[in-house]
Amino acid sequence: MSNSIELTQESYVDSIIERVIVKNPGEAEFHQAVREVLESIKPVVELYPEFEENGILERLTEPERQIIFRVPWVDDQGSVHVNRGYRIEFNSALGPYKGGLRFHPTVYPGIMKFLAFEQTFKNALTGRPIGGAKGGSDFDPKGKSDSEVMRFCQSFMTELYRHIGAQTDIPAGDIGVGKREIGYLFGQYKRITNRFEAGTLTGKGIDWGGSLVRIEATGYGLVYFVEEMLKDVGETFEGKKVIISGSGNVAIYTAQKVIELGGKVIAISDSDGVVYDPEGIDLNSVIEIKEKRRGRIVEYLKAYPSAEYNDNSKDIWKIECDIAFPCATQNEIDTEEAKALVNNGVVVVAEGANMPCTPEAIECFQKNNVMFAPAKAANAGGVATSALEMTQNSMWESWSFEDVDKKLRDIMKDIYSSIKTTAEEYKKDGDLVFGANVTAFLKVARAMMDQGVV
């Protein structure tokens, strides 16, 4: 009897994975994200037949709304360009849709859907009342002037504005969308709607509704999360050799907090290559190159000629280290890179980027007893602080840096302890991937059950 129930439930999960592949052809990243979550929650879905009876997985894998639109803009030479804009409003069971905007040439529906799907679970883990969404465009801000970026953002918002709002959908930044872009987007939103509705976008400037710590939050939160993992084995960051891929928002503030806690960041990268400095990377130089000049990481060598540069970004994972933070993009660590890290004795791998490790890479870490922190838990500090920004906006208040930082630290501690406890409850001690997926799934699924078939 119990066998037949197991078989039915297993085939439910498998049939949903199959359905997602058939209904979303060619969207490999979305298939990957769905498979990763559904396969890990299988034992829990088997325990509660009401999830199948209520079509929870069918609904959980189908976005509530998908918006695709044309974004025409004019460059500095007067030529017309057309990009494609997206907003995927995936799930609003826990609150208004919330998730970043990504401007990058690789953006297509498969990337948008995987990010929005993941965001639903991540947002659930923060304990804040926010649903999941993601958006963006295949526009490439690299090499564009400020005026071109402004015109693009204005055109993008001219369509997006009708779909968003403080109670509806609240976009934020992601790859290629930082404070500058949020400023242009907010300006256009305000102009079209004639409303200074600060709670409609997060990641705003401090003087016009932004929150202190939002810029640092994803990186700081990631390090606070790993600090908890290390504490559990009687360790700290003190003296640890750390490598961090990327050199954008997440990478920079991860590095800053690691250094503050006594770790040594020995390598950092961008999509062109890797800088290795065994003496420890000088973060101020990186900030000068990346945040001020919007330059390439190779320029680090001008200030530090003794550092080494390698023009293959993936080679960062061959560097010996104690802790690795992939903070650049999806699927940057596959089996080969994971094996190189394991062979070099890595102790912790924590995902700052979204889905930077393939399922095979994660399996390799878990088999080799590497402590592994999955993105939806470890990088949730950014969106959690965005939710704190929304709270301040609705109260017409601004909290101090210390206040927000403490709240962020507490949220990261809570996420760690809740997913660790869930893993233990199901006899999967230390499996934070399982713990994160199940904790988030149960929260979203139960809210969906409460709200009926919508």
Ligand SMILES: NC(=O)c1ccc[n+]([C@@H]2O[C@H](COP(=O)([O-])OP(=O)(O)OC[C@H]3O[C@@H](n4cnc5c(N)ncnc54)[C@H](O)[C@@H]3O)[C@@H](O)[C@H]2O)c1
């Ligand atoms: N910004 C946030 O608050 C936030 C929150 C959660 C997750 N994330 C995720 O973190 C990752 C980075 O986002 P970000 O906001 O720092 O973006 P960003 O645009 O500020 O930085 C991205 C960095 O990655 C580098 N990069 C891109 N492709 C690369 C590659 N193949 N190899 C090495 N470097 C590469 C870029 O050169 C850049 O330095 C993304 O996966 C994003 O979804 C961001």
